[in-house]
Amino acid sequence: xxxxxxxxxxxxxxxxxxxxxxxxxxxxxxxxxxxxxxxxxxxxxxxxxxxxxxxxxxxxxxxxxxxxxxxxxxxxxxxxxxxxxxxxxxxxxxxxxxxxxxxxxxxxxxxxxxxxxxxxxxxxxxxxxxxxxxxxxxxxxxxxxxxxxxxxxxxxxxxxxxxxxxxxxxxxxxxxxxxxxxxxxxxxxxxxxxxxxxxxxxxxxxxxxxxxxxxxxxxxxxxxxxxxxxxxxxxxxxxxxxxxxxxxxxxxxxxxxxxxxxxxxxxxxxxxxxxxxxxxxxxxxxxxxxxxxxxxxxxxxxxxxxxxxxxxxxxxxxxxxxxxxxxxxxxxxxxxxxxxxxxxxxxxxxxxxxxxxxxxxxxxxxxxxxxxxxxxxxxxxxxxxxxxxxxxxxxxxxxxxxxxxxxxxxxxxxxxxxxxxxxxxxxxxxxxxxxxxxxxxxxxxxxxxxxxxxxxxxxxxxxxxxxxxxxxxxxxxxxxxxxxxxxxxxxxxxxxxxxxxxxxxxxxxxxxxxxxxxxxxxxxxxxxxxxxxxxxxxxxxxxxxxxxxxxxxxxxxxxxxxxxxxxxxxx
Numbered sequence: 244x245x246x247x248x249x250x251x252x253x254x255x256x257x258x259x260x261x262x263x264x265x266x267x268x269x270x271x272x273x274x275x276x277x278x279x280x281x282x283x284x285x286x287x288x289x290x291x292x293x294x295x296x297x298x299x300x301x302x303x304x305x306x307x308x309x310x311x312x313x314x315x316x317x318x319x320x321x322x323x324x325x326x327x328x329x330x331x332x333x334x335x336x337x338x339x340x341x342x343x344x345x346x347x348x349x350x351x352x353x354x355x356x357x358x359x360x361x362x363x364x365x366x367x368x369x370x371x372x373x374x375x376x377x378x379x380x381x382x383x384x385x386x387x388x389x390x391x392x393x394x395x396x397x398x399x400x401x402x403x404x405x406x407x408x409x410x411x412x413x414x415x416x417x418x419x420x421x422x423x424x425x426x427x428x429x430x431x432x433x434x435x436x437x438x439x440x441x442x443x444x445x446x447x448x449x450x451x452x453x454x455x456x457x458x459x460x461x462x463x464x465x466x467x468x469x470x471x472x473x474x475x476x477x478x479x480x481x482x483x484x485x486x487x488x489x490x491x492x493x494x495x496x497x498x499x500x501x502x503x504x505x506x507x508x509x510x511x512x513x514x515x516x517x518x519x520x521x522x523x524x525x526x527x528x529x530x531x532x533x534x535x536x537x538x539x540x541x542x543x544x545x546x547x548x549x550x551x552x553x554x555x556x557x558x559x560x561x562x563x564x565x566x567x568x569x570x571x572x573x574x575x576x577x578x579x580x581x582x583x584x585x586x587x588x589x590x591x592x593x594x595x596x597x598x599x600x601x602x603x604x605x606x607x608x609x610x611x612x613x614x615x616x617x618x619x620x621x622x623x624x625x626x627x628x629x630x631x632x633x634x635x636x637x638x639x640x641x642x643x644x645x646x647x648x649x650x651x652x653x654x655x656x657x658x659x660x661x662x663x664x665x666x667x668x669x670x671x672x673x674x675x676x677x678x679x680x681x682x683x684x685x686x687x688x689x690x691x692x693x694x695x696x697x698x699x700x701x702x703x704x705x706x707x708x709x710x711x712x713x714x715x716x717x718x719x720x721x722x723x724x725x726x727x728x729x730x731x732x733x734x735x736x737x738x739x740x741x742x743x744x745x746x747x748x749x750x751x752x753x754x755x756x757x758x759x760x761x762x763x764x765x766x767x768x769x770x771x772x773x774x775x776x777x778x779x780x781x782x783x784x785x786x787x788x789x790x791x792x793x794x795x796x797x798x799x800x801x802x803x804x805x806x807x808x809x810x811x812x813x814x
Contacts, residue, residue: 255302256315256328258295259338259375262288267368275361282353285364289349292371293342300335304774312791314381319797323442327381329792332778333586334378337509340590341374341502343760344597347753351601352495354750359404359493366403370396370499377506381792383431383441386510390427390475394420397503400496401488412484412491419474419484427471433464444792447517447785468514469530476507477567479541486548486560494604497556498597501563505593508570512582515574517785531575535708538572539715546719550726555603558730559596562671565719566592572712573686579783580692583776584685590771591678591764595670598757602663605746605754606734656746659755661735666758668727673720678764683716685772 266288273281303311311331318325330338349367356363373393380386401413435441437457438449453461474481485504489497511534545568548561566589573585666677673679690709764771781787 253313253315255295255298256313256330256379257317259292259299259342260328260372260379262292262295263368263372263375267365267372270365270368271362278358281364282349285368286346286349286353288368289342289346289371292375293339293346296335296338296342299330300332300339303330303332303335312788314791314795316795316797321797322381322792322795323440323445325797326385327442327444327792327795328379329381329788330379331781331788332774333509333513333782336586336590336774336778337378337505338375340505340593341371341378344502344593344757345371345499347597347601347757348495348498351498351750351753352493354747356404356493356495362399363403366396366399367499369393370400372396374502374506378509381443383434383443383446387424387427387431390506391424393503393506394424397496397500400499401492403496404493406491409491412487415484416488419481423471423474426467430464430467430469430471433460433467437461437464442792443514443517444789447789448793450518465518465530469511469533472507472510472514473537473571474507475503476511476571477504477541477564478537478571479544479564479568482541482544482564482567485564486557489560489563489600490554490556494601497559497600501593501597501600504563504567505570505589508567508574508589511571512574512782516577516782517788531577534575535572535712536575538568538570538575539708539711541568542572542712542715542719544568546715546722550722552726555606555730555734556600558726559599559603562592562596562599562723565671565723566596569686569716569719572708572715576708576712577783578689579776579780581686581689582779582783583772584682584689586775586779587685587764587768587772588679588682590775591670591682591761594757594761594764595667595679598663598754598761599667599671601750601754601757602660602667605750606660606664608745657735659746659751661731663754663758664727664731664735666761668724668731670758670761671727672724673716674724676765678761678768681765681768681772683720687713687716 266284270281270284273284275281299313302313313330315328316322316325317328320326345367349364352363352367369392373389373391373396376389377386377393380389398413398417401416402409431441434446437453437460438446440446440449450461470481477485489500492500515530515534542565545561545564545566548564549558552558552561569592570585570589573581576582669675670677670679673683690713
């Protein structure tokens with residue numbers, strides 16, 4: 244198996260992009276009346292992408308050193324003249340995370356949501372293609388292309404199922420992302436004008452050579468790129484679009500949208516460490532303070548939003564913002580141990596919030612109000628689908644009678660929902676014994692270790708930014724558990740006499756799988772944290788990444804090809 248992965252590695256790198264693209268095109272040819280066939284094709288393709296992502300991760304782990312990098316040249320032109328795709332520990336981890344959440348969301352959608360409109364599966368596959376491409380690309384132009392594919396598909400998924408509130412939130416979401424894309428293009432043009440290249444590794448080599456007279460223009464281009472990426476990463480105050488949009492989207496789309504903010508975070512981490520790190524000369528760590536304090540403000544904003552929200556979907560949206568704020572502040576502080584803990588936190592928080600979005604739709608079926616679009620599953624099952632937030636269909640309250648609560652059997656569906664919600668709450672708040680606590684503990688340990696802190700002029704003292712992040716990590720956990728406990732009491736404890744919801748196995752299985760993976764992260768915290776720290780060390784010191792991309796050689800013509808020609812350098 245290992246030998247097969249090594250032999251197929253160049254082609255495997257491009258597979259997470261090509262497979263969803265081909266699947267999306269194929270699904271357009273299948274008639275909408277054959278939804279079962281479309282769902283099966285989409286699930287098989289998504290599962291195949293996940294298998295490929297796991298194979299890529301196994302390759303970077305097996306090639307031992309933290310700096311193992313696989314490179315593929317789709318146009319067979321050497322960098323920086325041709326398109327380059329590259330996979331390392333960080334991008335492989337993000338591919339696996341996307342594949343897991345994508346498969347879970349798709350399975351959940353097959354219960355109801357894929358029948359609420361047309362071309363759901365094609366849009367879903369294009370969304371996966373854009374996300375995977377953003378993780379694998381090694382040049383700014385193709386990063387823009389994949390961002391636009393990802394965002395165009397997300398517009399369709401957000402509006403899927405109709406509804407006035409969904410359309411209103413979608414218009415704001417589209418406007419913000421179009422503005423961010425415009426800034427992205429302007430920033431790319433400035434960087435290209437200064438450096439003469441768009442390849443990540445080539446820019447990293449040339450940025451230290453930029454004349455002092457052009458340094459201000461370079462900083463302006465970097466700032467414009469940063470604003471575009473941070474808007475997608477939901478940094479405050481650029482995140483006003485997120486909660487309304489994610490609240491209005493269907494549960495399956497919202498669960499996948501959680502990954503979109505991580506694409507912004509990933510891009511900030513990748514480009515900031517490549518272009519403005521230790522080799523950047525006078526531009527070294529440009530914007531670090533803005534990243535740190537913007538992340539802290541985002542974390543505080545998200546925590547206040549969680550405790551202030553009275554709707555579960557808005558609570559989940561603010562949980563996404565908490566995650567982004569934590570990651571951005573940790574990245575801005577810029578030392579490997581802290582960033583490694585933050586990457587471990589990224590895994591658990593993304594899985595937990597995605598599971599929460601799926602869970603909320605099932606919880607809302609037991610509420611006083613049920614939201615539903617004017618679309619029904621089929622003639623045999625007239626259970627309504629979910630409509631956008633704010634469009635309610637009132638139901639008569641069930642008769643509770645005078646029977647005492649004590650001694651009543653808890654229906655299996657209610658027990659599943661309650662235990663799953665409690666698990667999500669523990670993960671998001673970072674309480675023991677689950678992975679959220681272990682991730683926060685790793686970050687707190689790094690913040691309190693002066694030996695691991697680049698304190699600069701402060702010597703061995705722990706800087707104020709570290710104390711601020713430490714306090715906000717603890718405080719956000721406290722506020723999160725208050726807000727989520729109140730929501731849990733309102734939905735599971737206070738109501739009496741409500742009928743148990745009708746749940747399908749295909750709806751419960753993805754939620755259970757995501758939460759089981761969170762539990763597995765806790766059980767395997769040591770190896771996972773070691774992997775995350777190795778990934779952080781490699782991305783903060785990108786020397787090996789730059790060398791691998793720039794030294795990748797094209798495959799020679801068939802007549803001149805040696806027996807063991809390869810496109811990837813040996814780590």
